[in-house]
Amino acid sequence: MPMPHRVQMQVIKRRLVGTEGSERVRVLSGILAELPDYKNGPYADIRKWVLAEIEATRTRSRVLHRDSIAVRREGAAQVALVGPPNAGKSSLLHALSHIQIKIGNYAFTTLRPVPALTRIGGVLVQLVEIPGLIEGAAVDRGGGRALLGVLRGADAIVYCHDVNASPQGLRAVRAEVAAAGITLPALVAATKLDDAAPGALESLRSAVPDLPIAGVSVLDDDSLETLKEAIWGLTGLMRVFLRHGGETAAEPLALPECATVLEVAAAIHNDLVVAFRAARVWGPSARFPGQQVGRDHRLRDGDTVEVLAG
Ligand SMILES: Nc1nc2c(ncn2[C@@H]2O[C@H](COP(=O)(O)OP(=O)(O)O)[C@@H](O)[C@H]2O)c(=O)[nH]1
Ligand SMILES: [Mg+2]
Incomplete structure (x- = not known):
């Protein structure tokens, strides 16, 4: 003899508290398997409710999944x-x-x-x-x-x-x-x-x-x-301002911390890697404003760099 349907419904809801996604579907499927298979009456309504809940949980998971990874x-x-x-x-x-x-x-x-x-x-x-x-x-x-x-x-x-x-x-x-x-x-x-x-x-x-x-x-x-x-x-990035022909660009380049002057040249244009002669640096990594440095000089956040090519 199954328990009264109201009690059954309370038991089901209690088992579902705090469950979501695939775990909730698993619990719901388990409940469905245990329910008496009546075609009519309150138990048929409970079966219908459980089936609808499985569908709703699946839809929720799909929505969450799709939007989460996008x-x-x-x-x-x-x-x-x-x-x-x-x-x-x-x-x-x-x-x-x-x-x-x-x-x-x-x-x-x-x-x-x-x-x-x-x-x-x-x-x-x-x-x-x-x-x-x-x-x-x-x-x-x-x-x-x-x-x-x-x-x-x-x-x-x-x-x-x-x-x-x-x-x-x-x-x-x-x-x-x-x-x-x-x-x-x-x-x-x-x-x-x-x-x-x-x-x-x-x-x-x-x-x-x-x-x-x-x-x-x-x-x-x-x-x-x-x-x-x-x-x-x-x-882990630093901001480097580029200077060219006496003008400094308003927007900095974002580069990995401690990137070298040559890496800046490469970020500007590949040709500059070959044409690189020296660079001038203003800011935290420069010993004095406009210091001339070689290709391996490591830059710091907030530096301004002018690549000298030719
Ligand atoms: N006084 C004050 N209330 C804030 C501040 N930031 C958020 N709140 C309030 O805190 C509540 C929760 O903020 P919300 O941004 O929705 O939190 P979330 O759930 O983490 O996104 C709201 O009522 C906000 O108005 C703050 O800087 N000062
Ligand atoms: Mg929020």
């Missing part, structure tokens, strides 16, 4: 914004973006990564908001595996953390990322700094001693600028 790379580097829901990721993405991002259907944007470009010292860098990673993401709770896949392809991670929240949320997110075997340069953006309780930033610093922490508020432009520079520091 982040087209743009800019010199890709930096992921990661953190629990409400950490301030979307607000930060918006505040740092150099163009207005369309915030679409809210429920949908919380499911898929949202990219935006920001300009850091003249170089475009792509930021990607990764929707709230929940505990169990590494074992594909909440479609977490697809999201972690996006994260794996990024160059660096900004962990977004509400400055007033317990560090436990941040620890949980970092644990998921670590469980997925992802090790990328990272920092913590301690968000909502304008609303910080006294001492909140300092206590976060002592709770998370192994990562740099930048306090930030979307209401404070200086804090946003400081965060951008810290993000730039994660990319």
Whole structure:
């Protein structure tokens, strides 16, 4: 004798709590196999409900999967914004973006990564908001595996953390990322700094001693600028300005840190590698402005270079 259908329905719902994707489909299929095979009445309705739920779960997974992996790379580097829901990721993405991002259907944007470009010292860098990673993401709770896949392809991670929240949320997110075997340069953006309780930033610093922490508020432009520079520091890139005929280009080139003068020449044009005679350098790597250097001179972030050919 099967249990009363109302009780059965409660039992089913309890078994489904917290399941998503393939795990949820597996649980639902198991339930279906156990249900008595009545063609009519309340048990037939339960079967119908379970079948519809399997279909809905499959559709959700497909949507999540398709949109999750479709982040087209743009800019010199890709930096992921990661953190629990409400950490301030979307607000930060918006505040740092150099163009207005369309915030679409809210429920949908919380499911898929949202990219935006920001300009850091003249170089475009792509930021990607990764929707709230929940505990169990590494074992594909909440479609977490697809999201972690996006994260794996990024160059660096900004962990977004509400400055007033317990560090436990941040620890949980970092644990998921670590469980997925992802090790990328990272920092913590301690968000909502304008609303910080006294001492909140300092206590976060002592709770998370192994990562740099930048306090930030979307209401404070200086804090946003400081965060951008810290993000730039994660990319492993440097900005080099090119000078030609006495004119310096307004927009820098982005090159791997410590690239040589010859690598700059190669980035400008292949012919310059052959024609290279010497270069002049202004900025951090120059002993004095306009120093003449050879092809193996290593440049630093913010240098200006003029390649002398002929
Ligand atoms: N006071 C203050 N509130 C913020 C700041 N950044 C975000 N918030 C608020 O925090 C809430 C969650 O922000 P949201 O960007 O949606 O978080 P997400 O879920 O991580 O994308 C919203 O109500 C925001 O208005 C900030 O710098 N200062
Ligand atoms: Mg968001």
